[in-house]
Amino acid sequence: MKPLLEINNLHVSFNTYNGEVQAVRGVNLHLNKGEALAIVGESGSGKSVTAQSLVRLIPSPPGLIKQGEVLFDGRDLTQVSEKEMFKIRGSEIGMIFQDPMTSLNPTMTVGKQIMEGLMWHQGYGKAQALQKAVDMLRLVGIPNPEKRVHQYPHQYSGGMRQRAMIAIALACNPKILIADEPTTALDVTIQAQILELMKELQEKMETAIILITHDLGVVAEMAQRVAVMYGGKVVETGTVEDIFYRPRHPYTWGLIQSMPRLDQKREEDLIPIPGSPPDLLDPPKGCPFADRCPHAMQICHEEMPEWTNVSDVHRVTCWLEHPDAPPVEREEPRVNIVSR
């Protein structure tokens, strides 16, 4: 099956006073129809930049897509005209962002912010758009939508605003929803509700989701497939089960180990990954994780490893996969995915 979206060798850089920050360095990813793909990684790993580059929303300058292609619907989104991008954004690819408190225009009613996209993309009239906005608010679980549609964002709670954001993003029934840390700014009970809502809508509307997050709990809840990013590169990708139960890359391993567990004893410390991420002003030529990797070898610092196919969907870039690499003893992953 041909994927819905294909990212090939994407490079994105930011020109700063100190030089060129290579935020994304050759990312390859694909997204199938209707699936939820999670991109995980720590701050500065390039996950948000990757997502925003898909729809060319990175501020430019200083941001610049240096090379690579983003294939969607037979077109390369890095090459199409800005005018064509206007038709794709919001209509075929919707987005929701991290902070619902600041992501809605404070001086415009929520209804108008939903209607805007409909009137612009689908040529809806005012009355028709208003009706659809009410329907969307009802769909995302806003009580009393007929009244709420005329209210301003400050009259909504945080969770309701994120619901409103989802209504805006999904109003034109896009094929892809990019959710950039959609639950980070919400408290835990609201997080669960929003995730539940996104899952429900994903099934109902058959929307594919790209979920950007650093919260592995969210990944377990939402995603079918996971891509782990580190230092501007994807280092491992596979199904949720692959990543949680059979991680191959030492970074993924570390991530899983550092997760707090419910059955953990209180006096047991969490296991952090020592060190700090690489400086992307001057990225290492080898594996970006080599400096922090407990199993790093000479070659890791010198050359980027090739991709190894562990299975059809489970792929990893690590020298430990090389036939000549010494065997490494690893603890059994100690995860339990608690479904919320």
Place this chain on the structure above:
Amino acid sequence: MSRYIGKRLVLMLVTLWVISTLTFVLMHSIPGDPFSSEKKLPKQTLENLKAKYHLDEPLPVQYVLYMKNLVMFDLGVSIKSETRTVNEYISDGFPVSAELGAYSMILALVLGIGMGVLAAFRQNKLADYNVMVLAVLGLSVPSFVIAPFFQKWFGGDWLPLMGWGDFKHAILPAVALSFLPLALVTRLMRSSMLEVMGQDYIRTARSKGLPPWRVITRHTLRNAIMPVVTIIGPLAVGILTGSFVIEHIFSIPGIGKYFVDSVLNRDYSLIMGITIFYSALLILVNFLVDLAYGLIDPRIKVGGKEAN
């Protein structure tokens, strides 16, 4: 809402009373009186004159007398002219000053907002630099320096050098007068636009696929204009005080000239009258600005409880 307006009106009257009392005290504490600069008058004449304007009475009595008349909107007779009332001066001069001030205000707001938006959009490009140079010029060069240059460059053949009459007469003074407010508005609008353009909700608007001009008109402008609305009050003050000078340079028969003369002559009733009139005007402008907040930003509910 009506309760709020009522409350504000009372406060405005109190403010006005404080201003008029302070002016009254300050004015009378200046040495001399309206007749001290004249050629020596016979003692008897002087006493008669003083008696006519109640200047021989103790100060508190004068104050009470003045306030009594003020309540009935009677600002008295100009001591210097003897025949013209202060009300006449204001009704003669104010329409001219108001016209000039209105032109300057409109020019400053329209052009300032336009240039600010342009500069923000072309940040760190040629258009931005040009606009900012103009703005710094406007801030640092006083209008009484600019005005004579305007007269020299544009006055004479193209535009009338001075005087008042048709619209042509208003162009040079209005431009000169709007120089400082224009610079203020431009700078404020530019920085405010830049700030709003970096907000998350602008990214949301762009993620909906709206083209730039739609993002600006529907999302950026309304949020960025708040600071400009805020300074309309102080701006009006600037234009008012600026007009005293500009009216002098261009020989415009506005209220500003009378005001300056009245202070020099210690024309008590005229000083009081114009001060109170202008204070009332400014207080009113500030009140209207406060009401405008509520219209622009729904989060600011003027007065009443939040409508839920």
